[in-house]
Amino acid sequence: MPKRVLASRIFFIIIGSILMGVGIEEFLVPNQILDGGIVGISIILSHLSGAKLGYFIFLLNIPFFYIGYKQIGKTFTLSTMLGISVLSITTILLHDVPVFTSDLLLATVFGGIILGIGVGIVLRFGGSLDGTEVLALLFSKKIPFSVGEIIMFFNVFIFISAGFVFSWNRAMYSLIAYFIAFKVIDIVIAGLDESKSVWIISDQSEIIGETILARLGRGVTYLKGEGAYTGDTKKVIFCVINRLEEAKLKTIVEELDQTAFLAVANISEVRGGRFKKKDIH
Numbered sequence: 001m002p003k004r005v006l007a008s009r010i011f012f013i014i015i016g017s018i019l020m021g022v023g024i025e026e027f028l029v030p031n032q033i034l035d036g037g038i039v040g041i042s043i044i045l046s047h048l049s050g051a052k053l054g055y056f057i058f059l060l061n062i063p064f065f066y067i068g069y070k071q072i073g074k075t076f077t078l079s080t081m082l083g084i085s086v087l088s089i090t091t092i093l094l095h096d097v098p099v100f101t102s103d104l105l106l107a108t109v110f111g112g113i114i115l116g117i118g119v120g121i122v123l124r125f126g127g128s129l130d131g132t133e134v135l136a137l138l139f140s141k142k143i144p145f146s147v148g149e150i151i152m153f154f155n156v157f158i159f160i161s162a163g164f165v166f167s168w169n170r171a172m173y174s175l176i177a178y179f180i181a182f183k184v185i186d187i188v189i190a191g192l193d194e195s196k197s198v199w200i201i202s203d204q205s206e207i208i209g210e211t212i213l214a215r216l217g218r219g220v221t222y223l224k225g226e227g228a229y230t231g232d233t234k235k236v237i238f239c240v241i242n243r244l245e246e247a248k249l250k251t252i253v254e255e256l257d258q259t260a261f262l263a264v265a266n267i268s269e270v271r272g273g274r275f276k277k278k279d280i281h
Contacts, residue, residue: 010082012125017083019118020129021090023181027111029053029091030099032166034174035115035181036155037132038064044158044165054092058084064131067138079127087129108173112180119181120188195267196246198239200253201225202260205235211252212237216245240270 024035024043032047034040042056061084069077101107122129136150145153155178163171202208209220218239225236241249246264253260 009079009125009127013079013083013122013127014086016118016121016125016127017086017129018090019121020115021087021094021118023111023113023115023118025053025091025094026097026100027107027114028174028177031102031104031107031111031173032170033104033108033111033177034158034162034166034170036158036178037130037151039130040155040158040162040174044161047165052092052095054088054090054095057091058088061131064134067131068128068134072134076126076128079122079125080129083122083127083129104173108177109180112177113184115177116181116184117188120185123185124189195270196241196243197265197267198237198241198249199263200237200260201234202237202253202257203234204257204260205237208253208256208260209237211256212239212249215252216241216249218245240267 024039027033028035029043029046034043038060039057042053042060045051045056046053061080065077065081068080099107101110119129128134132151132154136154139145139150143150159171159174159178162174200208205222209222212218212220218241220237220239223236223238225234226232227234250262253262
């Protein structure tokens with residue numbers, strides 16, 4: 001890995017971990033609002049024992065460093081170790097710092113947003129701040145549930161526990177914070193300028209392709225397709241656009257061929273090729 005890329009990864013993992021620490025220690029924990037996963041368990045244990053949260057976050061994640069190394073690889077494990085170490089230290093240092101707000105709604109919303117930004121940055125740069133994903137990956141190979149379903153079950157158990165330890169009011173606020181963080185993580189990973197892949201099958205494929213190039217400034221690729229039922233050979237148009245261009249592209253296709261087949265899907269990342277937008281005249 002080039003030194004510049006490595007330095008960038010380390011820098012952003014540290015920044016993301018600090019942000020998560022701020023979200024947890026300055027917004028959520030002082031107001032008895034939980035996060036999910038290992039951090040959620042750590043918050044409950046910290047509350048019951050009186051020990052600082054950072055110690056539990058680090059200790060409970062130690063087994064997952066080994067599992068992550070075996071299941072995913074060395075780079076992921078080292079990135080995760082760095083992130084969790086910085087997160088643990090941040091929560092310890094911020095433990096006695098005055099909280100930003102005692103308003104439950106503000107703490108829930110802003111805590112969830114800051115936490116989501118931090119986790120999203122770390123995930124985007126190849127690390128993790130919670131061993132739950134690694135544990136779910138391991139269990140998914142042995143039981144008939146997906147990684148997402150296992151994480152959901154795990155977090156439901158944590159939030160139910162929060163209802164008994166704190167109050168059901170706090171458990172519901174915790175669910176709101178978790179949902180906000182989950183959505184923010186998606187935005188950070190996918191980016192605000194979300195790209196979309198477009199597949200078009202039409203008898204007017206060349207005209208549609210030329211019009212997309214002229215009116216949207218996007219390059220297209222023609223692929224050869226064959227209908228399984230009819231056996232007819234047709235050109236398939238493939239192109240990548242951003243979400244702001246989707247409506248205009250649909251209008252172009254409807255104007256030129258109302259019977260055309262059109263499929264649009266989200267893409268989290270686009271690299272290389274000729275994705276750069278051309279000037280529209």
